[in-house]
Amino acid sequence: MEEPGTPLVVLTGVSKAYGGTLACDHVDFTVRRGEVHALLGENGAGKSTLMRILSGDVTGHRGTVKINGEPVVFGSPVDAQRRGIAMIPQELDLVPGLSVAANIFLGRELRTKAGTIARQRMHHETRELLARTGITLDPKRAVGELRTGEQQLVAITKALALDARVLIMDEPTSALTGAEVERMFKVITELRDAGAGIVYISHRLEEIGRIADRATVLRNGRVAAGFGARDLTVEQVTEAMIGRPVQQMFRAKHGETGGELLRLDDFALRPRRHRPGRREPAGISLTVRAGEIVGLGGLLGSGRTELLETLFGAGTSGQWHGRVFLRDKEVRPRSPRHAVKLGLALVPEDRRIGGLALDHSVRANTALSVVDRLATAGVLTRRRENTAVAKVLNELGVKGALGSPVGTLSGGNQQKVVLGRALLTEPALLLLDEPTRGVDVGAKAEIYQLLAAAAARGIGVLLASSEPAELVGLCDRVVVLQDGRSSRELDTHDAGEAELLAAAMGDTTTKGTR
Template identity: 70%
Template sequence: MPLVELVRIGKSYGGVRACHDVDFTVHSGEVHALLGENGAGKSTLMRVLCGDVTDHSGEITVAGHAVRFHSPADAQKAGIAMIHQELDLVPGLSVAENIFLGREPRTRLRTLDRRAMTRETRDLLRRTGIDLDPRRMVGELRTGEQQLVSIAKALSLDAKVLIMDEPTSALSSAEVDRMFTAIAELRRGGTAIVYISHRMDEIGRIADRATVLRNGSVVAQFDARDMTADQAAEAMIGRPVRTMFTAHHTDEAGEKLLEVNDLVVPRSRPGRRDPAGISLTVRRGEIVGLAGLLGSGRTELLETLFGAGRRWTGQMFVNGRPVRPRNPRHAIRLGLVYVPEDRRISGLCLDHSVLANTVLSIVDRIARLGVVPRRSEVGQTRKIVRELGVKLATVYSAVATLSGGNQQKVVFGRMLLTEPDLLLLDEPTRGVDVGAKAEIYQLLGKAAQRGIGVLLASSELAELVGVCDRVIVLRGGRTVAELTTAHAGEADLLAASMGEVVPL
């Protein structure tokens, strides 16, 4: 008997059918992958199962008994827990407080037992191989670190069914490995895991079964161990996929667009890995990758280049001129654009329409011409939506109603509209489906052909090797290696990130 059975589940948002007659089962001790394009209905289906979406049709049974969840608390009582795609931690609370939120340990006098909380959190983090101080504020943590906290929190719930919606999208391969060890242990103990991910290589490694959704319906089921990535991608998209990477290799790199010499951010903040000696160049028409483990300083470097306002020493040249971006506005004037890894801080106004969000970036430009021609705004936005294949009802829909991956495409589209010289990208394909990833890589290739330079931080080694001309490896805030992708592969990158000696 399946542990959980979902029968003919349906859920619509206005006119959009997110799930339609979906049957889905979960057995104890299995890792069941749930796959599908952005907007296919994966998160919606799982939010039904975890009691987050309650106005759905169809039935749920747990261990053979029909249940009706009215809240996530109901589902949790039935042993079902979910790690959400858009993390739902409280930024103003510490790691330990977040993990024990609502079930804090008490002393004999019924007061909060902070000591026990910190100790138990430290234990939990150690068991799951996570290196974090329980007392740190979650709001100060990087997206990847927040993901680790959510995972630890979910593990501590001792759920019978654990739903993981893109738990590793901001983790590097070493952290993913550790996560997988934890998952394998849970599985041996009989926990069922529903695993949602756009990283196809992960599915083959941990999943037993895979179900593919397309437009809200189940279109394929696989034994995950003999499913190929191509088969899965074809089922997701409904047609064979073109080759993923349009490897971009410049024959003749242009002039130096960005040059950084020995960049150091002296005032180190607790827990952050600040740049401690980074040198690199990006030429026109070049795509340069930034590799490194979580905490290697990739994000901090990009933020500093974009004028995050921290004091730093060293030199930075843009187009041969020495510059020191004072703030993001100044950096944009210098021709830089930055897409941060976290959508929530990337300036997307979730309550506003897709149109308003994309246009925010070009409004300056349009306004300079005098009037703001609404027709052109709508046209530009539609063009971007079409090019990136953003799935939405209309361009007037609020960004909040888009699926996670489609929100990411909006961020990307908006950036392309500003026509910058240099793109600073932090995990630009995080949570984006295979089809859209291919689109984004092509767009990057096109941008490079037009002479734009790209500095791309990514924790997906295949992505770095597939799209970059060169990859700079950071470790502990320093440049430790530089590899040409024509001569080096994923294994070399990993070795360099982990600290094995690679000649510069």
């Protein structure tokens, strides 16, 4: 048996070009036995290309790949799997209509002597494999019926069934709840302790110190830095990823704002029917002024998303209590279309579900909310649509052809398309729900700059976020919600992340609280 720390994989001088662009430029990368090695970088930094080379999905590269000290050349993912390397992509490659067992053994089904599928044996072996990841699931259950966290664990189990000794995990916690993340970390720790080498790709920098042993940062296809993960700080990693100090990500706060745009006076919604899992507004008071960015803080389930959706006229069926004023006029948005006419625009929490039609073009997705405005006598010309869309996307720095499906863009560019659509409506007030979720730190910095520019033009911003650093760094004030009610208001000139977290957990003595 190899000693702990023995290199399982060694990549040396790996380079890969697409046309005239070097996706990877002489990258050295090592995965050791019994370690979690975090691979970090912006979208386009070369992470995916490097890991697709290691997993056999990309060929034609330069440099060497060694497995257990032996040089190898993979022609396909099957070749890599035979050498004990498996990759779990961010978009899980599971078949929803098939059972857990069928997914785990897909393409290598167990057979009886008569040549038929040995279902009972597959079910038995699936139970044993699932037990290794600490979960109990019915092997006959359809994967599409499972929660996201359970599907992620099934994907890990599928890799274990291949006897993978090197496991590549791409954004494994991006869609998981806090409890599911903890369960995932437990499984990763057990795999590491059993001698597996794990490559962990994540945009959630706060996770790296918890789960990783080492971290490598790529920038522009090259290794920008390497860290011992236990000692690194988010500021160090961020600076290595974007090439500039983290303090430059956020705007300078001057405290100069215009007149009041939005005011909620003890606002509440009593829905006509109960909607499980939702925390409706139950008594919220706040204000947003022109040119001001106001944050919505609070723990998961505090009602941030529900408030923004209600203000935007989505899911407002029910009895309103309290009052909502927009530019000193009492309003009640009846629908998203009505909200846009009132001067509101929403960037929803999940861009892939509530924000984008992924198979449609960048152009169509961006212009969706302003088709009526751009049309003349009911006719929308492609030229006018292109002009309007190109202008806003150029300002946002979106990379991608207008006619390309929006689903082909990176996460950061997809988010900027959603933001561009909102800005095209020329809103007085932007409602933002987790605007930087699932994007890399470079795209975060760009989005922060875009929001700062919008505020400088006099647009008001009401921003919900689960990231304390984002709320403190970007917002002028933060209103903390608890159980659908506004419980605290913090001035971020005086209060920091610790005070914000304390207020979210119910501390009534929080510094900077109003």
